[in-house]
Amino acid sequence: MANFLGADTAVLGGQVTAACGKAATRADQIAASLRSIADNKCPVFGPNGETLATQLRELADGLSSGLQRLAAFKATAQRNATEQDKASGIQSAGGGQSGPMETGTDDGGWGNSVWDEVIGFLNMVGGGAEVVAGVGLLEFYGVGAIPIVHGLDTMYAGYRSWSEPNDEIYETYTGKFIREQAIEAGYTPNEAAWISTGAELAIGLGSGLAAKWAKGIKLATTAGSAADEAGESIARVAGAGGGSIDDMARGADDVARAAAEESGPWMRGVKGVEYGGEVVAQSRELSCTSAAGEMLTGGAVKEAQILSVIGEDQPVTRLIGVLNDMSGGPNYAGQFFDNGAQALEAARGGPMAAQLQVPFTKAHTVFIEPLSDGRFLVRDPGTTAGAVYKVGEAWIKQYVAGGVWRAE
Amino acid sequence: MSANKSTAQVDQVTPVADGTYQVLLTVDGQRREVVATVVASRGVEGVTFEPYPFDLSSGLDPRPVVAAVLAVHRGETP
Numbered sequence: 358m359a360n361f362l363g364a365d366t367a368v369l370g371g372q373v374t375a376a377c378g379k380a381a382t383r384a385d386q387i388a389a390s391l392r393s394i395a396d397n398k399c400p401v402f403g404p405n406g407e408t409l410a411t412q413l414r415e416l417a418d419g420l421s422s423g424l425q426r427l428a429a430f431k432a433t434a435q436r437n438a439t440e441q442d443k444a445s446g447i448q449s450a451g452g453g454q455s456g457p458m459e460t461g462t463d464d465g466g467w468g469n470s471v472w473d474e475v476i477g478f479l480n481m482v483g484g485g486a487e488v489v490a491g492v493g494l495l496e497f498y499g500v501g502a503i504p505i506v507h508g509l510d511t512m513y514a515g516y517r518s519w520s521e522p523n524d525e526i527y528e529t530y531t532g533k534f535i536r537e538q539a540i541e542a543g544y545t546p547n548e549a550a551w552i553s554t555g556a557e558l559a560i561g562l563g564s565g566l567a568a569k570w571a572k573g574i575k576l577a578t579t580a581g582s583a584a585d586e587a588g589e590s591i592a593r594v595a596g597a598g599g600g601s602i603d604d605m606a607r608g609a610d611d612v613a614r615a616a617a618e619e620s621g622p623w624m625r626g627v628k629g630v631e632y633g634g635e636v637v638a639q640s641r642e643l644s645c646t647s648a649a650g651e652m653l654t655g656g657a658v659k660e661a662q663i664l665s666v667i668g669e670d671q672p673v674t675r676l677i678g679v680l681n682d683m684s685g686g687p688n689y690a691g692q693f694f695d696n697g698a699q700a701l702e703a704a705r706g707g708p709m710a711a712q713l714q715v716p717f718t719k720a721h722t723v724f725i726e727p728l729s730d731g732r733f734l735v736r737d738p739g740t741t742a743g744a745v746y747k748v749g750e751a752w753i754k755q756y757v758a759g760g761v762w763r764a765e
Numbered sequence: 766m767s768a769n770k771s772t773a774q775v776d777q778v779t780p781v782a783d784g785t786y787q788v789l790l791t792v793d794g795q796r797r798e799v800v801a802t803v804v805a806s807r808g809v810e811g812v813t814f815e816p817y818p819f820d821l822s823s824g825l826d827p828r829p830v831v832a833a834v835l836a837v838h839r840g841e842t843p
Contacts, residue, residue: 643821672817672827692804692811695832699809706807717771717824758828764806 620645620723620739622715623756627746636724636736636743643669645722648738649710650676652724653761658683673712673722676761691761697754704733704753707762714758725757771823775833786834790818792825801834810835 637660639648647663667675680689694700708726724736733753737744777789784803799818804811812831819825
């Protein structure tokens with residue numbers, strides 16, 4: 358049986374089909390998101406925003422028109438997967454290196470090469486995630502220019518790879534600039550290429566985390582998920598291969614995995630995160646308040662007990678009533694604060710369940726304890742196994758909007 | 766509810782009892798009424814709501830509402 362980079366063609370075909378189907382769905386959502394941003398968000402940036410709006414609309418149109426071609430490719434991949442007798446239509450590029458995948462079949466105008474278009478498409482998805490995250494960050498925090506610029510750069514390179522009738526995978530201007538600078542600095546072209554790839558992955562990592570940071574923005578969530586899934590898809594498709602695509606796919610997969618291990622933007626930049634350990638991980642997607650309640654009671658009241666009373670998706674102050682009822686008296690108090698100084702003062706007073714808030718991001722509840730060195734230990738129920746990390750006063754002042762603690 | 770489009774503003778804070786206020790808000794174009802109670806613990810003055818004014822998924826931050834309530838409360842308290 359013919360193979361592609363050592364992969365079983367039937368399996369590969371199925372993986373490509375699944376990946377493209379998912380990517381097509383996400384691309385449709387991203388196209389809608391880009392139009393929404395162009396219509397609703399860009400005007401706040403003034404003339405530059407209008408320029409960005411025009412670019413976003415064009416990119417959204419490009420994504421939409423590309424969906425039809427993706428559907429054609431999906432059909433081709435499906436045929437290759439199901440008709441193993443025709444598997445010879447997928448031929449190895451040889452040498453364990455990435456190269457064009459020849460279908461040799463009627464592909465509805467797709468053309469003979471697909472890798473440039475698949476990678477181009479995924480670049481558009483990833484670039485779109487950066488743009489969406491960057492716009493959100495710029496609007497609410499005054500930062501985000503790098504994700505926007507790099508995202509547009511990536512999307513444009515992806516769009517060229519996708520749309521132009523040749524086998525080229527276009528390089529981003531960012532990557533080209535870095536590579537040229539590296540060569541000028543004395544690196545070999547090959548070394549410079551890897552430096553460029555690494556730098557772009559680093560930028561992408563930052564943007565990926567930014568997308569997670571802005572995940573409360575529905576648009577960013579949509580795009581961020583698409584980027585995650587795209588990364589996973591690349592890894593699956595290229596999993597059996599070798600060479601640069603495989604390495605880049607691993608990088609994308611690492612980005613997706615790192616993002617999945619964050620409970621929210623408050624974990625961005627936090628060092629020394631310990632997953633698992635002495636933390637009650639929330640049992641349900643939205644039971645963080647109940648899990649924090651169990652930690653606040655030292656395990657005397659279980660998450661399930663609290664959850665059965667208050668349900669999921671509740672503000673931290675719902676703990677006051679339920680824990681007082683369960684403990685038989687006014688043993689717990691709490692409130693929402695109007696500024697960071699109040700939050701810090703309360704946090705210094707002892708352990709508390711704390712509601713974290715970032716504008717336009719879904720609220721989250723953790724358990725916080727003051728440490729002797731002036732920092733605070735956070736027991737975060739929000740990742741898969743829960744997480745424990747240390748933060749400083751600035752973190753408390755920025756993120757803690759309310760808390761519940763044992764009454765004095 | 767689309768988190769990115771959620772908006773809220775405090776329209777009115779009216780005292781109803783000692784330390785308790787009726788808060789009228791407009792959240793995503795809908796009028797909403799909650800009761801805010803000013804409390805103090807650990808040396809910090811803050812507010813509890815009944816019910817909580819926002820859908821947590823909206824990402825709307827309660828701190829500006831707390832600030833509005835405390836401003837009225839402090840203005841009335843010598």
